[in-house]
Amino acid sequence: xxxxxxxxxxxxxxxxxxxxxxxxxxxxxxxxxxxxxxxxxxxxxxxxxxxxxxxxxxxxxxxxxxxxxxxxxxxxxxxxxxxxxxxxxxxxxxxxxxxxxxxxxxxxxxxxxxxx
Numbered sequence: 269x270x271x272x273x274x275x276x277x278x279x280x281x282x283x284x285x286x287x288x289x290x291x292x293x294x295x296x297x298x299x300x301x302x303x304x305x306x307x308x309x310x311x312x313x314x315x316x317x318x319x320x321x322x323x324x325x326x327x328x329x330x331x332x333x334x335x336x337x338x339x340x341x342x343x344x345x346x347x348x349x350x351x352x353x354x355x356x357x358x359x360x361x362x363x364x365x366x367x368x369x370x371x372x373x374x375x376x377x378x379x380x381x382x383x384x
Contacts, residue, residue: 299322299324299325300321300322300323300324300325300367300369300373300374300375301321301322301375302319302320302321302365302366302367302375302376302377303319303320303321303365303377304317304318304319304333304363304364304365304377304378304379305317305318305319305320305379306379307379307380307381307382308379308380308381308382309381309382309383309384310356310381310382310383310384311383311384312356312383313354313355313356313357313383314352314353314354314355314356315352315353315356315381316350316351316352316353317333317350317351317352317353317363317365317379318349318350319331319349319350319365319367319377321349321367321375323369325369325371325373327369327370327371327373328369328370329349329367329368329369329370330347330367330368330370331346331347331348331349331365331366331367332346332347332365332366332367332368333345333346333347333348333351333363333364333365333366334346334363334364334366335353335361335362335363335364336362336363336364336378337360337361337362338356338359338360338361338362338381339357339359340355340356340357341353341354341355341356341357341361342354342355343363353381356381356383357383358383358384359382359383360380360381360382360383361380361381361382361383362378362379362380362381363378363379363381364376364377364378364379365377365378365379
């Protein structure tokens, strides 16, 4: 940590110094998180995956659902916040939700779906 101390007999208004009171962004205000839902076990060949996003900065979001593992299946709308997955057969699948706010922030969440 660097600490500088400046001593002066004139006030800053007399010296015409620029203001040092620039706002410092709060890191929490730039927070982005993604939740693709709980891991689950299902008995059907079609499921719905729905995201829950915390986007404190309020920037526009882009979504991308992808399959990391499992055989077959089709993600019907991979670039939306909520999508369906069809043609599931018995097995274990891992799906990933990736969310970007266009301001260099990205959040991901993996969801495991077991189909019986």
